[in-house]
Amino acid sequence: MSNQNFDPAQLNESQQLALGTYTSVTNQEPSAAVPLLQRSEWNVQIAIAKFFDGEAPDPVAEARASLPSSTPPPQSITREILLNGSTSFPRSPVSPPREPAPRIVPQPESQKTYRPPLLLSILFTPFNILYRLFTGSLSLFWYLFPFFPRLLPAISGRSVPARSRTGRRPLNPRDTAARFAREFEEEYGTHELPFYEGGYAEAYDLAKRELRFLMVVLLSPEHDDTSVFVRESLLSQEVLDYIKDPQNKIILWAGNVQDSEAYQVSNALNCSKFPFAALIVHTPQDSSTSMSTIARVIGLQPASAFVAKLRTAIAQHSAALDRVRTTRNEQQATRNLREEQNSAYERSLAQDRERARQRREAEAAQARAEQEIKAKADAKVQEAQKAEQWKRWRAQSILPEPGPDVKDVTRVSIRLTSGERVIRKFAENAEMEELYAFVDCYDAFKAGEDLSAAMEPTGYKHNYNFCLVSPMPRVVYDMESGGTVAGRLGRSGNLIVEPINDEEDEA
Template structure:
C-alpha cells in the first residue's frame, strides 16, 4: 500500500485523535500508517544522522536495496543490510525469499503491507475488542451496582467453570493427535513460509530462459543470467540501461508479444547495438512477483527502463530509478521509439556520469602506477641493500678465512722450526778426522756454496738430510739468533724440499732409512749436489 486517498487519510487521522474502544484495531493501523505517511518530516533529522554514519559504498548499496525492494523505511532497510553484512544479494534474497525470522508484515517486504507467510496461512481472526472502560461519572447508587454484579457472578460461575474444564480437556486431547491431522482440522500449515524453498537467482533465471525458449523459440533478447538485484548492480556499475521484462502466462497478449515483438530483428539489433542489459522474470516466481510489486505493475506484458540518476541536483550520490514503463501489448516500433526518447533524454546525464567515472578510473590508474613504481623502486633498493650486505658478509668471511689460513701457516712454520731445532740439537757430532768407519761427503748447496762433513757409516741417511735441513740453525746461518725452544712433535712427519743427487752417474738418494755404509752412492765418500724440488717432485 503505497498511496491513500485523502478521505481515507482524514479518516485515519481522526481515528488517531479520537480512539474508540470498538475500533481499536483500525485506530492502531491508522496510527501506524499515519506514521508511515509522515515519515520524512518527524524523522528527517534521524535519517540524516543515519546516512552520515554510512560510507559511500554503503550508501550505494542502500540505494540499490531501496530500489529493488521498494522499502520506504530507511531505518529498517539499514538494519536489514547490517544483519546480512551489507551483502546486497543476500539481503534481497532474505527479503524476497523464505526466511524463518519473524518480522512485522508491513516492513519485511518493502512497506507493501504484505506478510511473507500469506501464501500458506489464513488470515487470523482479529482479537476480541476490549471491554469498554468504566465512566468516571457514576450517578447510580453503589449498592444497586454491587448487588447486580454479585448476582451475575453467582449465576455465571457454574457456566464459566464448566466451559473452562471442557476447553482444557479439548486442548489436551488436541495435542495428542498427529501433526498432519491437526493441520487437516485447522487448515493451516506448520511451515511459516512458501512450500518451495528459496532457490538461487541464477537457477531461477536459467529456468526462465529454458521455459521461454521451449515455448517461443530462441529468437529473443539476451536475458541476463542472474537475479534482479544482480542485474541492477551490474547495470549501475557498468553505467548501462536496464530493460526489465515481466512475463505472465495468464495474459492473452503474452504469447503474441513474445513471438512477434520480442523476436523482432529490429528490436533485437537495437538492444544489442545500444548495449542494453535485459533482465526477464516470470511473475509466478517469487522474485518476479516481488519485482512486479516493487515496480507497481498493472498490466502485462510489462517493459520497464531503469537508468542511473543522481538523487538531487549537485549531489554525487546516484541510484537506479525507473524512467519509463510500457504496459500491455505493444509493437517493436513503439518500444524502440520509447527507448530512443528516454536514451536521448538521459544521455547527457549518463555521459556526465561516465566521464566522471573515467576520470576516477584514470586517477586510480595513475595512483596504481605510482604505487607500482614506488614498490618497484623499493624492491630495487631492498635488493641492492641485500646484495651489499651479502658482499660485506662474503668479504668478512674471506678475510676471516685468510686470517685463519695465515695463522695456521705461521703455526705450522713455527712447529717446523721447533722440530728442526730439536733434530739439530740431537744430531750426532761430526767424528774426528782419524776415526775409522766414516764417510766423507762433499755437498754443493743450491746457492753454490760447498760444505764437507764426515759421517759415521752406522748413521742413517736421514742424518745427512737433517744436516742439510738444519744448516740455517748454525751460528753462521740466518736463524742462529732465534730463541725458539727445541720441541719434538710426536706424529709429525717432516717433508724435505730438496733431494741429494750423486752426479756421476746421476742417482737420487731417497731411501733415508738405509745406513750410510749400505748406500753405494755415499760410501765411502761422495760428492753430492743439493737440488731443490720443483712442483712435480713435490707431488711425487
C-alpha cells in the same frame, strides 16, 4: 565537508573505521561515500543497504510536499502523464520523475525433497489424497477469482509463497532464468532477444556497476495480451534492433510472474497490469548510489510506441550517465596510475634491496677471503718461525764429525741449493735422518749462533722440503726408506740437494 575538498583527517577514529568498512564492501570512492554515511548517521549497515537498494524518500520532503498548495508540483503532473502511457513530455526544466528501483534478492528455498519411509507413506496416503483434493479445489478457486490472492496478503499482512500460488518448483535465479528462456523459445520459437542469463539482482548490480540501462520485462502466461505483446511488439524487428544496439547499452532481463523472483520484482516495481516493462538506470542526480525506474510500459503497446518511450527515457539520462562514466574513467585512470606507481616503487625497492643484499654478500665474501689469506699468511709465518726454531734445536743434537783417527766413516760431498759445496764425514752408525738434519741445519752451523738455549717447538712436526740425489747415475736417497749413511752410500758419496715444491705437490 565538500566532496572535492574531502580530507580523511577530519574524521574521527570510529568514522574512519566505518568509512573503511563501507568502501571495502561497495568499492565506492571515499569522497562519494562520506555524504551517504553522514545521511545514514554513520551506520555502515544502513549505508550499504542504501547503496544497493537505493535511498528511501526523505520524510521531511514528503511532509512538505503534502502541504496544500495552489499550484501542484510539476513532478506530479509528469508522473501522471507517464502512468497514462503518453509518450510526450512537457517542456519544463524539471527533470522527469523517477521512482526508486530496489534491489530484489529472492528468498532462498530448500531444493531438497524429503521422502518419508514406505510404511509412513502408506499410512498417510488417505491424508495425502484429501490434501491434493483440497489444494486442487483451492487452485480452481484462485483461477475463478484471480483478484482474491492479491487482496489476501493486504488483509493478513503476509505474502503467499510462489510455490503455493503456482505450483512451480522454485529454483535458484540462474536456473530460473534458463527455464524462462527455454519456455519462451518453446512458446514463440527461435528469437534474437539477448536475455540476461542470471538473476535480477545480478543484472541490477551489473547495470549499476557499468552504468547501463536495465530493461525489465514481466510476462504473465495467463494474461490475454501476453502472446500479442510478445509477437507483435517485443519480437518486432524495430524493438530487436533497438535493444541489440550496443550504443544504447541495454541489459534485458525478463521473467515469468509465476516464478518467485519475477513475482517479487513485480511487487517491488508496483506492477499493476501485464504485460509490463520498465527501464531502470543509475540516477546520479538523485544520489550517488540510487537506481531509479525512468520509464514504464504498461499493457499492450505498439512496437513504435514501445521504442519511442525507451528512446526518450534513454536520451534524457544519457548525458548524466556520460558525465558519471567520464568521472569514473578518470578515477579509474588515477587509480591505475597510482597502482602502477606503487608497483614501480615496489619493484625499485625490491631491486635496491637485492642490490644491497648482493653488495653485503660480496663484501662478506671478500672479507672472508681476506681473512683466509691473512690466516694462511700467518700460518706460514708461524710455520717458518717454528721451522727455524726446530733447526736451532735440532742442530744441538747433531753428532760431531768423526776425527782423523776414526777409520770407519763415510765421506759425503754435498752441493747445496745455493751452489756451495760442503764435504763432511759421518760415522758408520749415522742414520740417513742425521744426514738430512745436517743439510737442513747447515745455515745455523754456518752462522755460528749460540744454540744451547734453543727449545723444541711444541705441536710441530718438521718436514724436510728437499731430497738428496746422486747425479750420475741418478739415485734418490730419500729419508723415508731409512737406513744408515754408510749402508746407503758406502765409503763415499756425491750428492745434490734438490728442493721439493710443496705447492706443486699439493696441486
